[in-house]
Amino acid sequence: MRNLLWITVLLSSTPGAQDKIDAKVVYVDAKNGFIAIDKGKKAGVGSDFEYDVVRQGADGDVVIGKARFEKYLGARELMAKLIVEDGTVPRMRVEDRVIGRRKG
Numbered sequence: 263m264r265n266l267l268w269i270t271v272l273l274s275s276t277p278g279a280q281d282k283i284d285a286k287v288v289y290v291d292a293k294n295g296f297i298a299i300d301k302g303k304k305a306g307v308g309s310d311f312e313y314d315v316v317r318q319g320a321d322g323d324v325v326i327g328k329a330r331f332e333k334y335l336g337a338r339e340l341m342a343k344l345i346v347e348d349g350t351v352p353r354m355r356v357e358d359r360v361i362g363r364r365k366g
Contacts, residue, residue, distance in 0.1 A: 280306055283362035287315065288341065292352045296345050297329060299360050303339040307331060311362035313344055315354055326353050327361070 284305060289298035297315070301307050309331045316323040327350030335341040346354070 265361065266292050281364045283307055283311060283360075285342075285360040286361070287354060287356055287358045287360060290351065290353075290356060295347070295351050296343055297351065297354055297360075298335060299342050299344060301360075302336070302342045305333075307342045307362065310365055312365055313362045314361050315346070315350070315362055316359045317355075318359075321360075323359065326350055326358065327334075334342050 283301060285299040285301035285305070285307070287297050288300050291297070298306070311331065313329040313331070314325045315327045315329060318324075318327050327346055328348050329344035329346045332343045333344045335343055344360070
């Protein structure tokens, strides 16, 4: 039992172990061109991912913009700030999904 607990702790504390991140937009700042998402350092969010902001459409998810990681937010780094450089941030809304895929 003790070994199982140790393995669980080790796996859950290894940031960036996955190849995909699924998050939600929690804040949109169209004036300054950024969004905040509900995932941060512990979830593996970082600059080694490419981020698509998507919205559910009639035919499935539709990409409405792309973003890049800038920094973690909060004392516990549980959220992240993403910069939207393609000019699509005014179309983004709270609750849109953000899909991060590892670069490379």
